[in-house]
Amino acid sequence: MAQIFHRSFNTIARVSIYGGLLLLGGLAYVSWVVEQSPLYTDAKLPLVQPIPFSHKHHTVDDGIDCRYCHTSVEKSAFAGLPSTETCMTCHSQLWTNAAMLEPVRASFLTGQSIAWTRVNALPDFVYFNHSIHIHKGIGCTTCHGQLGEMPITWKENTLYMRWCINCHKHPERYIRRREDVFKPIYDPPANQEELGRRLVKAYDVKTPTYLTSCETCHR
Amino acid sequence: MPVGIEPQDLELAPGHNYGTVTDKISDIVLKEGTGKWWKAGFAVAIALLIVFHYGVVLLMTYGVGVWGVNIPVAWGFAITNFVWWIGIGHAGTLISAFLLLMRQRWRTSINRFAEAMTIFAVACAGMFPLLHLGRPWLFYWLFPYPDTMGTWPQFRSPLVWDVFAVSTYLTVSILFWYLGLIPDFGTMRDKAKSRAVKIVYGILSWGWRGSAIHWERYEMAGLLLAGISTPLVVSVHTVVSFDFTIAIVPGWHSTIFPPYFVAGAIYSGFAMVLTLAIPLRRWYHLEDFVTLKHLDNMAKLMLATGMIVTYAYVMETFMAFYSGNPYDRYMMLNRFFGPYAAVFWTLIGCNLIAPQALWFRRVRRSPWLLFVDALIIQTGMWLERFVIIVLSLHRDYLPSAWGMYYPTKVDWEVFLGTIGLFLTLFYLFVRLLPMISMSELRHLVHKTQAEEVKA
Numbered sequence A: 001m002a003q004i005f006h007r008s009f010n011t012i013a014r015v016s017i018y019g020g021l022l023l024l025g026g027l028a029y030v031s032w033v034v035e036q037s038p039l040y041t042d043a044k045l046p047l048v049q050p051i052p053f054s055h056k057h058h059t060v061d062d063g064i065d066c067r068y069c070h071t072s073v074e075k076s077a078f079a080g081l082p083s084t085e086t087c088m089t090c091h092s093q094l095w096t097n098a099a100m101l102e103p104v105r106a107s108f109l110t111g112q113s114i115a116w117t118r119v120n121a122l123p124d125f126v127y128f129n130h131s132i133h134i135h136k137g138i139g140c141t142t143c144h145g146q147l148g149e150m151p152i153t154w155k156e157n158t159l160y161m162r163w164c165i166n167c168h169k170h171p172e173r174y175i176r177r178r179e180d181v182f183k184p185i186y187d188p189p190a191n192q193e194e195l196g197r198r199l200v201k202a203y204d205v206k207t208p209t210y211l212t213s214c215e216t217c218h219r
Numbered sequence B: 001m002p003v004g005i006e007p008q009d010l011e012l013a014p015g016h017n018y019g020t021v022t023d024k025i026s027d028i029v030l031k032e033g034t035g036k037w038w039k040a041g042f043a044v045a046i047a048l049l050i051v052f053h054y055g056v057v058l059l060m061t062y063g064v065g066v067w068g069v070n071i072p073v074a075w076g077f078a079i080t081n082f083v084w085w086i087g088i089g090h091a092g093t094l095i096s097a098f099l100l101l102m103r104q105r106w107r108t109s110i111n112r113f114a115e116a117m118t119i120f121a122v123a124c125a126g127m128f129p130l131l132h133l134g135r136p137w138l139f140y141w142l143f144p145y146p147d148t149m150g151t152w153p154q155f156r157s158p159l160v161w162d163v164f165a166v167s168t169y170l171t172v173s174i175l176f177w178y179l180g181l182i183p184d185f186g187t188m189r190d191k192a193k194s195r196a197v198k199i200v201y202g203i204l205s206w207g208w209r210g211s212a213i214h215w216e217r218y219e220m221a222g223l224l225l226a227g228i229s230t231p232l233v234v235s236v237h238t239v240v241s242f243d244f245t246i247a248i249v250p251g252w253h254s255t256i257f258p259p260y261f262v263a264g265a266i267y268s269g270f271a272m273v274l275t276l277a278i279p280l281r282r283w284y285h286l287e288d289f290v291t292l293k294h295l296d297n298m299a300k301l302m303l304a305t306g307m308i309v310t311y312a313y314v315m316e317t318f319m320a321f322y323s324g325n326p327y328d329r330y331m332m333l334n335r336f337f338g339p340y341a342a343v344f345w346t347l348i349g350c351n352l353i354a355p356q357a358l359w360f361r362r363v364r365r366s367p368w369l370l371f372v373d374a375l376i377i378q379t380g381m382w383l384e385r386f387v388i389i390v391l392s393l394h395r396d397y398l399p400s401a402w403g404m405y406y407p408t409k410v411d412w413e414v415f416l417g418t419i420g421l422f423l424t425l426f427y428l429f430v431r432l433l434p435m436i437s438m439s440e441l442r443h444l445v446h447k448t449q450a451e452e453v454k455a
Helices: A009-036 A055-061 A084-089 A099-110 A130-135 A140-144 A159-171 A192-202 B018-032 B036-062 B078-103 B112-133 B134-142 B160-190 B195-204 B212-245 B257-283 B294-320 B326-339 B339-359 B368-395 B409-432 B437-452
Strands: none
Touching: A009 B437, A055 B368, A130 A192, A140 B294, A159 A192, A192 B212, B018 B160, B018 B409, B018 B437, B036 B257, B036 B409, B078 B112, B078 B160, B078 B368, B078 B409, B112 B134, B112 B160, B160 B195, B160 B212, B160 B437, B212 B257, B212 B326, B212 B368, B257 B294, B257 B368, B294 B326, B294 B339, B294 B409, B326 B368
């Protein structure tokens, strides 16, 4: 009886078994990579805005405090976006003819708000409050990145729940002194572990069990 | 033939040799093709499968609200069907694994289709928890994988244990089934006439040549898988019973559940094997292989497990009284005289009274009586799950939170639909694969011939 399969099928069979396993492993790896890449998360992608606003210039070069524009960050859930009038406190005097600032002047004259592109958006089923984080010693740059080095603003982190939980489990790794919270460029000190544990105690940060319970963020 | 043994006491009718058993089984697939019974049955199966699709489309479009489930009865038909189907699968595993380790020769001619039954039943069972999720396309959230949420499934929940129990069960069952098929695929490849069929069975047989080393590895792998599967016979339904016992609902919170569920599973499983075996042996003239001895043995197992189930019912009732717990007592009284009393007493009739007929040898050895009894027992086992789920949930601690559950049209469509899914898969199996293990039957021929020579 003639053979149905050529003898090369011995090799093909083996290759297909191991190749199949490799393929599955490869697919798992690729999906893992894609899931955390900017392709999927939009993190670290500079966004096109109506005005190319530079946090670097305003905070580091000019020395303006975060709260000058984001007025409600210490008092409410939402940090607040500055109104056009806030911009115009300076820009009615400075760079009054700059073409780049034309949308600000137009907004001031018409009363129509500037349509900024949202950088950080959380889903509606997440309860997030800026003020509590500020008061417990979580700095702006911990979540938003080194804003003092951003000529154009981007989302620094994925905002995945995994990322939130990481800090809620280990706040001592990220917490800083309250007076450092609004520093536009901040690098944790060498003794972060020790300082963090001390601050967690001093600022009465809740236990990880409480911080990671579902209803802390999904209310 | 040894003196004093009647033909009906044999596991294989006399007069068979290696050639006749192989020809008989492989011809069903390769030569006989589709008979009128197959066509009629397959048409019914496909019709029911369409009903299933219709129900599922409605469910996915409008959400689980199209089912009758609501608080307080949030589980309803879906979980009833899940437990019923998964229980049915257990007989296949018992036959293939447990009886193999016990060296029970009578498993030989029923194990193949019983294992197929297991896999298809688990597939049907798996539908229900998935559809019950509400958003079935997110089912993978049940598995622990490195997700974006940084959380694990709730490992303290028996529903998560269920995911592991059932997926392990499905994997091991498929492996076991496929392994057993490999030598038969080799036979099919060699006996097939058309080149395309040869190639298909050839690929499926994974280069089986029947050499001594192949057989040695095959036997060892089979033994190892049997060893792995045997604990599954008890573990899977034990975990399923934890879905109930871990909760504090009266009628659920009981330590008798694991053994009671396992016995019930094997009970309904053997009823299903009989329901399949009796028409199959008739339509395909397999009376020589699936003999009255097989039917008799399965009926005995059904009787034994049925008695265990009866004992569990009695104990449940007794403990409700003996515990002095008013909620437990009420739960029992509600079963006896409550709004679902008719369901409860039908269950008693199906599961406790009907199997008593199996004490009689005449019933055990008359296929059609046995067939009817098996159908009654399957109905009874379905009702048992309905009673456990609905009757416990609809009236628990707070009378103000009591309610009723009425199945809707979609409930019935999805339930009957999975019967269609099961039958469709089974008809395809019967048409495309050897439904009895030829290699093991040849082994049996060898054994029985040796006995004849001795006698």
